[in-house]
Amino acid sequence: MDIQWLVLLLPAMNNRNPSTLDIFTLKEEKAMSVQIHINSPSVRYTDTHIVAQYSYQSTSAHRNGNTVTVTPCTVEMTFRTERRVPRLGVMLVGWGGNNGTTVTAAVLANKLGLTWKTKTGEKKANYYGSFLQASTVCLGSGLEGNVNVPFCDLLPMVHPNDIVFDGWDISSNDLASAMERAQVLDWTLQEQLRPHMRDMKPRRSIYIPEFIAANQESRADNVLSGTMAEQVEQIRADIRGFRKSSGVDKVIVLWTANTERFCDVIPGVNDTAQNLLAAIQTGAEVSPSTLFAVASILEGCAYINGSPQNTFVPGAVELAVQKGVFIGGDDFKSGQTKIKSVLVDFLVSAGIKPSSIVSYNHLGNNDGKNLSAPQQFRSKEISKSNVVDDMVQSNPILYQPGEKPDHCVVIKYVPYVGDSKRAMDEYTSEIMMGGINTIALHNTCEDSLLASPIILDLVILTELCQRVTVRPQGEEDFQSFHSVLALLSFLCKAPLVPSGTPVINAFFSQRACIENVMRACLGLPPQNHMLLEHKLQRNFLLSQTPHINGYNATLKKFHSATGTICLRQMGSVLVLMTQHDNNQDCRVNLTFIPDAF
Numbered sequence: 001m002d003i004q005w006l007v008l009l010l011p012a013m014n015n016r017n018p019s020t021l022d023i024f025t026l027k028e029e030k031a032m033s034v035q036i037h038i039n040s041p042s043v044r045y046t047d048t049h050i051v052a053q054y055s056y057q058s059t060s061a062h063r064n065g066n067t068v069t070v071t072p073c074t075v076e077m078t079f080r081t082e083r084r085v086p087r088l089g090v091m092l093v094g095w096g097g098n099n100g101t102t103v104t105a106a107v108l109a110n111k112l113g114l115t116w117k118t119k120t121g122e123k124k125a126n127y128y129g130s131f132l133q134a135s136t137v138c139l140g141s142g143l144e145g146n147v148n149v150p151f152c153d154l155l156p157m158v159h160p161n162d163i164v165f166d167g168w169d170i171s172s173n174d175l176a177s178a179m180e181r182a183q184v185l186d187w188t189l190q191e192q193l194r195p196h197m198r199d200m201k202p203r204r205s206i207y208i209p210e211f212i213a214a215n216q217e218s219r220a221d222n223v224l225s226g227t228m229a230e231q232v233e234q235i236r237a238d239i240r241g242f243r244k245s246s247g248v249d250k251v252i253v254l255w256t257a258n259t260e261r262f263c264d265v266i267p268g269v270n271d272t273a274q275n276l277l278a279a280i281q282t283g284a285e286v287s288p289s290t291l292f293a294v295a296s297i298l299e300g301c302a303y304i305n306g307s308p309q310n311t312f313v314p315g316a317v318e319l320a321v322q323k324g325v326f327i328g329g330d331d332f333k334s335g336q337t338k339i340k341s342v343l344v345d346f347l348v349s350a351g352i353k354p355s356s357i358v359s360y361n362h363l364g365n366n367d368g369k370n371l372s373a374p375q376q377f378r379s380k381e382i383s384k385s386n387v388v389d390d391m392v393q394s395n396p397i398l399y400q401p402g403e404k405p406d407h408c409v410v411i412k413y414v415p416y417v418g419d420s421k422r423a424m425d426e427y428t429s430e431i432m433m434g435g436i437n438t439i440a441l442h443n444t445c446e447d448s449l450l451a452s453p454i455i456l457d458l459v460i461l462t463e464l465c466q467r468v469t470v471r472p473q474g475e476e477d478f479q480s481f482h483s484v485l486a487l488l489s490f491l492c493k494a495p496l497v498p499s500g501t502p503v504i505n506a507f508f509s510q511r512a513c514i515e516n517v518m519r520a521c522l523g524l525p526p527q528n529h530m531l532l533e534h535k536l537q538r539n540f541l542l543s544q545t546p547h548i549n550g551y552n553a554t555l556k557k558f559h560s561a562t563g564t565i566c567l568r569q570m571g572s573v574l575v576l577m578t579q580h581d582n583n584q585d586c587r588v589n590l591t592f593i594p595d596a597f
Helices: 098-112 175-182 187-197 214-219 228-246 273-282 288-298 314-323 336-349 366-371 374-393 447-465 486-491 507-521
Strands: 002-008 023-026 043-045 049-064 067-082 088-093 115-118 121-124 136-142 145-150 164-168 250-255 302-305 353-363 406-413 420-430 436-446 468-472 551-553 558-560 563-570 573-580 590-594
Touching: 049 507, 067 507, 088 098, 088 228, 088 447, 098 164, 098 175, 098 187, 098 447, 115 187, 164 228, 175 187, 214 366, 228 250, 228 273, 228 288, 250 288, 250 447, 273 288, 273 314, 288 302, 288 314, 302 447, 336 353, 336 374, 336 420, 336 436, 336 507, 353 366, 353 374, 366 406, 436 447, 447 486, 486 507
Parallel strands: 088 164, 088 250, 250 302, 353 406
Antiparallel strands: 002 023, 002 573, 043 049, 049 067, 067 468, 115 121, 136 145, 353 420, 420 436, 551 590, 558 563, 563 573
């Protein structure tokens, strides 16, 4: 049976009498992106912007002894989103590493529409693991139930296929050779990608041996010389050169290189922007990742830290705020930690008390090799351990002030397993009447294939945020998000947030934040999951006739000679589905009743 989609063409609204409307058949196109148009007086579409009026509702709570006083608060705001999507360039620090080669190869494979054979059959390039490209959000309920659309279709966004890559690496291997060394992708896919990647060569990078493990020295044959200040100037020149030669409109720089040891925060060295810039001139201790951050900020480019070290010392944060440049991080949240942010949220929200969390990992890629050094492991241990703090602090019934679960993190280097990291977790929790509940998990994480879509989400979301401005009621000027882009928290193990603001690690809270901010950009209320229309004795929404482009539609089933046609509402377009036994076009007339009737 051939299922076809029928799309209702709405007439122009200029004094025409819409007594009957034509319907024509259109074959379903799965790859077509969804066009979302908000039918609301609070949303305005101009040639350049989507302008939405939004009521931001919050509550303030004050505790006095055993009494909590709660005050609802509403602030009217205007969200303005630029509609033009720029050509985006992404420069990766560590371009020749496992993550850098994998994300570049994945974008190429998707852009070229590659397929390849494996022992389990044919595979096709996709963006699974990207929440923007491969997950959906519910826009609302229609006649057929909930209408879910791809996350990436909510607002105008860069498509991964259109990203232009460049970057730096301490290893001189071209990306085809580096891809082979990484041993992440199937060989038959590598063979197809090799001609496209052999001419991609990383630029010389900054190498300060004491910040990474000594076992990385053998790879360091592509490094910058000169003073620290000269190296920063060279990175800035590289960014300008890439922007000019590639023709991109924007550049975002992302660190996906080795984990560094933590850098001491030293008064007079890196505690202010001025001191940090002076320290670079004098050659004081500044980590390579911070040097890249400074160069990017001075060039007006957003900078994202995908590793756990404290790249964003106070001076770097202050510099970003002064220049109005976005920074984000820290450390990709891809496998074991992502599960932890879900599982602990579930346990604590269910009134179960996690008392012991033990996480063990072993992996054999270069990241694991670098983490085998104690100082680099300590950076990772800190970022993986703090992920449960906000969930624990949210429940004073289970935890006394200062109390938290015993939390142990172990990482071992086992070369044989390569990029296929093994993660084992044991969660021991207290339950009712002195009972104990234990959950044990084994998770095989293909490290770079999990991290690569997160890299794409980070840069695409950052670029989108650069096009969003907000004006609270009573203010004259629009303002951007804070330079410390906390909206990226969903994608990071140790979220970087503005000083004095809450750190949220709980998975569903982080995702809901991004979704609801995007809904605000469209003038839509936050997703509250109440579904009251289905929880009362009578559905109070059934009596409301859908309002479409100025007309109230009489909704019912129609019957034609070839089958049954069911009317569906999708935004400002009505869509009908009919079932045929042949490919014959089905045409019917549908009567609309104008408001003035």
